[in-house]
Amino acid sequence: FSGDIKKVNALEAYDGLQLFAVEEGLLRTNMTEVIVMPGATIEGKTVKESGFRSLFDAAVVGMRRGGKRLSGKLGNITIQAGDNMMLAVGPDFNERKNLDKNFLVINDSVGEIRTTPFQDYFITGTLMLVIGLASVGLIPLIKGVIFLLVCMLALGVVRSSELRRRFPFQLAVIIASALTLSQALTNSGLMAILAEGLHANLAGLGPYAALVGIYLGTLLLTELMTNNAAAALSFPIAFGLAESYGISHMPLIMAVAYGASASFLTPYGYNTNLMVQNLGGYELRDYFRFGLPLSLCYSATVLVMIPLVFPF
Structure with missing residues (x-):
């Protein structure tokens, strides 16, 4: 990835200094890896020209192209289809409706929903029930899937914003x-x-x-x-x-x-x-x-x- 981290690492040599991101766990909770899609609206623009931060509520912290690290200032690098980006994302990143048009999300550590045992058992049981009823012809599969989706939304297993963003x-x-x-x-x-x-x-x-x-x-x-x-x-x-x-x-x-x-x-x-x-x-x-x-x-x-x- 582009960016010289040697100077940052040098700071850790001073007693009493520690990276804020490490202490707060941000490197584990808000780092997302994406690949730029062909035909993306940001393709052909530099990171700075695209207004990346305001457009996606995310900052580019690293870039690779063709398996090789890019050199130079990140803001001046022209974005191309297939570029591999490491992003530090904000709380609204997953709510943006333009993500699927621009990126393939490889590793998303933001917005994960942790389910309870009750939710796990209920959704699994409902899924098996829907499959069973549809297989014997008691209900149409499409109606069963819609019912399952409503249950997932009601229990908070799936967010409505995530559903809208990912619907094809x-x-x-x-x-x-x-x-x-x-x-x-x-x-x-x-x-x-x-x-x-x-x-x-x-x-x-x-x-x-x-x-x-x-x-x-x-x-x-x-x-x-x-x-x-x-x-x-x-x-x-x-x-x-x-x-x-x-x-x-x-x-x-x-x-x-x-x-x-x-x-x-x-x-x-x-x-x-x-x-x-x-x-x-x-x-x-x-x-x-x-x-x-x-x-x-x-x-x-x-x-x-x-x-x-x-x-x-």
Whole structure:
């Protein structure tokens, strides 16, 4: 991490001097490690220019990039996607709604809720009850999950602010947008035109060629953008092709689902790829070198198994 701690350590040589953070336990209670997300609002700005402290109620105390410590004044370092930051956070840090848009939180020691034995047993018992009732068909699983969530909120196991911050609103919007776009393309006739054009180009190759094409197209998209966006763009095309061929929708839809989850070649297609990039000190060529064999094996398995499990 950036920052020269030698001068701070030198102070401990004087009798009677002790770091306030150590005495008060702050180094254990308010230190949070994060990784900057691609497309973050603070990307391309220096720590000072971004107004980091007021924006997140946190101060940057250390930075690493590509597994190496950054040198210079922290306030003058330009923030890049994938940067590993150590933050000293304030009490409002976890309440900020812009955290998930900017960071992947690796180690969060702030805002942990300590539960009582009663809460532990009650929530565990309720969870088992919901699973049991849903498995025998007495209640829909979604209603059981909502009931469990209400219980957790009522007992204080989950904060409403934390729930609002972590709810995948972006994912819900993407799914709704994909379904709306598919319906709009179908109603306008554009879906039929697009599907017929693709069908004509794949004439004589059969529906399996459409499955391979949809899978490879989605795989390419997911390496260039998020998997959610790749699926949203590919879903309407897959749906239209299935209609054009007069086959089941499931094989092509599953091709979209598996293709959108096949981000092995770059660190930017999925959050965990970006997380291990800094922690392991990997470079882009490392992802391609190790990801290509994995991608080929994964793709071969998917393209063989989908028609067997989900027949046309």
